[in-house]
Amino acid sequence: MMNSIGLAADIGGTNARLALVENNEVRRDSIVRYANSEFPTPEAAIASYLREIGQKGCSQAVIAVAAPIEGPSVEMTNHPWTLNSSSIGRVLGSAEIRFINDFEALAHSLGKIEPERIKPVLSPEATAPDKASRLVVGAGTGFNAAPLYFKANGLIVGAGECGHSTLPATSSTELDLWSYLARGRGRASVERALSGNGLREIYEWQCLRSGTAAAPYTSAEIAQRAREETDPNCVATARQWVTLLGRVVGDLALIFLARGGIFLTGGVTRALSQFLDSPDFRTAFCAKGRQSKLVSEIPVHLLDDDFAALSGCAAQMR
Incomplete structure (x- = not known):
């Protein structure tokens, strides 16, 4: 009917x-x-x-x-x-x-996704509490996140526009990238880097730093060449991208105290998923000063489900 x-x-x-x-x-x-x-x-x-x-x-x-x-x-x-x-x-x-x-x-x-669609990225020894807050974070055309809270009367999901917060930078290299992304804009937002267009801009910055001409690759082509390791600038771009992702996701883990786990999604995140296993993501995610131990105990997963x-x-x- x-x-x-x-x-x-x-x-x-x-x-x-x-x-x-x-x-x-x-x-x-x-x-x-x-x-x-x-x-x-x-x-x-x-x-x-x-x-x-x-x-x-x-x-x-x-x-x-x-x-x-x-x-x-x-x-x-x-x-x-x-x-x-x-x-x-x-x-x-x-x-x-x-x-x-x-x-x-x-x-x-989150409660409806088939278990085989949830891939481990970081798996701490401690078991995540069943009813602890969770967080979905994703990068594709844009960037955003949403927390999930368990309450006595049901679930509460928050909404935000996290991609339009300011991109963090913690090294001279990242400050240089931040300035490149901010040119003509006044600042660099998270989404300016952690998105499909952001991947392309990081690639252009990487080529500028290496003294090579940037090829007219799309973000999908940059990700593919990074996975295949056929272009050093694309590989360096992917590593820088997942480093920034780890830093931002670690910040969000603290902001929302997502002890129940982080669930990564988005087309660009999935396209660069093999780089999530590298120390680049893990180190940036956990580098939170006095709260590094807290963040290191939060599991991180990849949602491999486009629907x-x-x-x-x-x-x-x-």
Whole structure:
């Protein structure tokens, strides 16, 4: 029945992921991913999805968006789309449309992800408490994080815009990079480095430092050449990127006291996942002065599931 089917959507800065939901569970056979660039509006993407899977409409929708959520209309941070609940409702034939932040959706997904999709990155000897706070952190088109708290009356998930905080720098090399990223902008934000565009800018800075001409690589090509170790500048870029990731994630671990674990996600994070095993990430993550021991006891995992946010959306359906 149409009125028992919901729509889960994860609208990122580059891709839109959509799926049907029944009984708060994602129908895995209905998942589709589109490039945002293929459509002029989010309504066009949703209408195309419904036609593709042969669904006439949905009773409700929970839509995760890479943007702050402040009302029935949401302007995306890293894409020109604006999402409006009324216009999307007309496409779906439903008045019940709810927007949530994409990292809120990821945090809500933690209890639904298949165990084999959760890969260990740092595994301290101490066992994480079952009900301790957790934190999802990710870098893709942009950067953000969301904490998950266990309370007597259920789960509480926080929302933020962590990518727009100021990027930390703790060495002369990082200060030089910070200045490069901040040129013409007044400051360097976390997202200016820890994102797809940030990977490209770090590569350009690395080439400048090494006295070589930067090739016109995309961020995906930089990551691939780093993994294959075919370009020394790409390898150095990846190492610098995961060092900064470790430093920022360690800071967030302290801010949120995420003793239950850190869960890393995002397209760039996954593309550079083999570098997370290096001392670069671990050392930067744990280097927190008097609280280094506390941070070193926090487990870190990689979420190897590009559709996890859809499960978080499904969990929030009424």
